[in-house]
Amino acid sequence: MNTRLKIRLGVAYDGFDLKLDLDLPGRGVTTLFGPSGSGKSTLLRCLAGLERSRTGFIKLADSVWQDEGAGIFLPTHQRPLGYVFQEPRLFNHLTVRGNLEFGFKRTPANERRLGWNQIIELLALSHLLDRKPQHLSLGEQQRVAIGRALLASPKLLLMDEPLASLDIARKREVLVFIRKLHDELDIPVVYVSHSLQEVLQITDTLVLLRDGRVIASGPITALCSELSSYLADMAGSILETTVLAHEPEFALSRLAFSGGQLYVPIQDCDVGHALRVHVLARNVSIALEKPPISTSILNIIEAKIIAISEPEAGQHSVQIKLDVGVPLLANISRKSLHTLALEPGQKVYALVKAVALAQGLVAV
Amino acid sequence: MSGIDFTPVWLTLQLASVTTVILLLLSTPLAWWLAHSRSRWAAIVEAVVALPLVLPPTVLGFYLLITLGANGFIGGPWSELTGASLVFTFTGLVIASVLYSLPFVVQPLQNAFVAIGRKPLEVACCLRASTADAFVSVILPLAKRGYITAAVLGFTHTMGEFGVVLMVGGSIPGQTQVLSIAIYEHVEVLDYKAAHVLSAGLLGFTFIVLMMVYIFNRRFPVHEH
Incomplete structure (x- = not known):
């Protein structure tokens, strides 16, 4: 089945407004690309229900997450999503295991699509389980954060510049795992980035945002050579x-x-x-x-x-x-x-x- | 030590315990709102909460006496409902103590909530936790230090109140005669020995409790966020 992610949003703050209407493939990695302040993160927060657009409409495959016209707004915890933030944001009062179990325990057994062992192995986390997040490197912390999000068996994974806080070696390390997600798990990802280099190898669909508007969207290889004027250098x-x-x-x-x-x-x-x-x-x-x-x-x-x-x-x-x-x-x-x-x-x-x-x- | 009546000690501990429990329940939503609200009412509410820090207890006590009295805003309906009075009763003391110690509980909690921020709550909600679940399983443990400080300050401050209690509760043995008032009355009749026993007890107890809190806070630094 050809699943789609449909998004219609209008959000206005002081000096900033985001208005867009997107119909994206419901598989592979979609990268939201644009300079800071273009509305990438706000779009992600709206998808998660952390911000509410009063005119919003969000539908993934057959499930409507938001349709303000029909009075539908699923609160964040009822949306089957995973969110990986710029910083790992692990719960410091829990061990790595406690962090990983947080969403896993709250996912009904019949909705679990990703097994505990599968994720621990994929992200190479087994030797970290009993440690406290404060004692891990940033790269390890971000891997735990990705694992924690995946173990809640999301139907959509949101990643907001997950590499931003990492140095080049760690970037590569985490990117390898994101690539693996792409190849081994069939979870659609919406990824925010302001670096084309970073997302080049993992992106299927590119959405170019500027000043809260969609400039262009489509398969990355076809789109890239059309965007000279926006990519400048x-x-x-x-x-x-x-x-x-x-x-x-x-x-x-x-x-x-x-x-x-x-x-x-x-x-x-x-x-x-x-x-x-x-x-x-x-x-x-x-x-x-x-x-x-x-x-x-x-x-x-x-x-x-x-x-x-x-x-x-x-x-x-x-x-x-x-x-x-x-x-x-x-x-x-x-x-x-x-x-x-x-x-x-x-x-x-x-x-x-x-x-x-x-x-x-x-x-x- | 025969001759010294320890009823005021138990009464005081009872009052401080009940007040602290009520305060923790009441202050949690209030402090969370103050920590995260962008409403301009927040500043006004904050100022009202802080009033007992600076007002003379007699001023607070005076207005409480009027409000809780038989013709008062709260005391009137209360006596119609229950047939009992609020002033010069234990219940009245609890209400007065809650107001009097409010800032000592709200402020540490508010500080803790500000330090934690909204992010951990958002992360938890993205992991299928409802807001209430997220609050209990993430915010409460992260705010543990704030809660301990708040509880101890609320408890010890309630134990030490004098002016408000005197205005609202009077000094009825077994009902409203708390420690600080008993000490005052011992001194008034020049019974220094009894005053010494109670005063030193209160001093020692308060010191030990505060010291334990500060030792705890040093040993378990705040979680970094």
Whole structure:
């Protein structure tokens, strides 16, 4: 069955209002993406019933959580959801076990869809059970928080920048577990983030929010290259790749995607692993002819120009949309555009430095 | 130690216990509301609660005497209902003590609730706990220190009251003659020995109880949130 998550909300505070109407897939990870103050967290709080929109409507699959028109508003504890906050927010008067049991005990046995052992194992929590939360690292605490939410067998998991309080190593550690949730448990997740890098590998659907409005929503790979003007510096394209081989002597990995192959700095994952690569437009250049073998640039991809953005007054660069089997964005200077006399339909070569890809990758 | 009547001691302990229990029940919702309300009434209510801290007990006692008296706002209906008076009775003393000791219980609880914040309650509600369940299973244990401080301050402060009790309760042995008043009357008739026994007892008891609370608070620091 094609389950959907339908959300209609209107919330107004002093100097801020959120108004949106979303119809999202009821599976996979939906990421709410936008700058702070765009209404991401408020949307999540409304979904949880922690804030109430007087005109709200929220429906997950067949169950209506809120329909103000019909006088329906399920209080938070009656909504089958899990909420993971920015900070772990564990109950410090309980042990890790007590925290994990909190929602588990309150879930009727016939509604439990995730087993105790399954979650303890998935999140590697067994050695932490008898400890007090205060004595765990932040990464461990956040894993416990995720486990605690999952053990209440939610039908929807809300995650509000769950990596924000973590350093890079811990981020990666927790991201690995979130990826596992995605692969092993069939629970739809609504994830809030302001970092595209962070959510690149786990997101299926992207919702771009700005000033309390939805700018765009859709599958992340298709959407990303349409959003240049909102992503500014981070404008680029997302390529779905598979790891073909590692070349440890050069610290490189070779990836295959629908338009060819790509060298990137070596990735810590197995051959055959699926990997999304975010290629920033500012890291892609264009050549008219295939550069000679003597170039230092590793990634040379045949491409066709689809579109050239209208240069804005005062801007030195323009954006070019290429077709390399999938869309690929390139930022080049107006001067180069002029010199090379580029036109839509023209066949060119896209050049991407392998090292330039480093910042575009978060392997999980 | 024959000759010294210990009835006032038991009466005082009884009064302090009943008052503390009522105060804890009453102050919990009040302190929670004060801690989290954004209403402008909150400041006014806060000021009213704090009044007994600074008012002369005689002022409070005077108005209580009028309110609880046979023609008073509360005393009138009460005597019509029960046929009994509130002033110069144990019940009247309990009402007076509750008002008099209110800030000593409300304020520690309010501080505890402010320190805890709303977040633990929200987390619990997202884990299928109703608000009442969340309050009992999360907020109460987190506010344990606040409750102990509140209970001890409420209890000891009620034990030590004098002015309000004198105005509202008078000094009826076995009914309203509490410790502080018994001491005063012993001194008035120059029975220093009896005054010493009762005073030293009260001093020692209060000191030990307070010390235990402070030792407890040092040993079990507040939960970090």
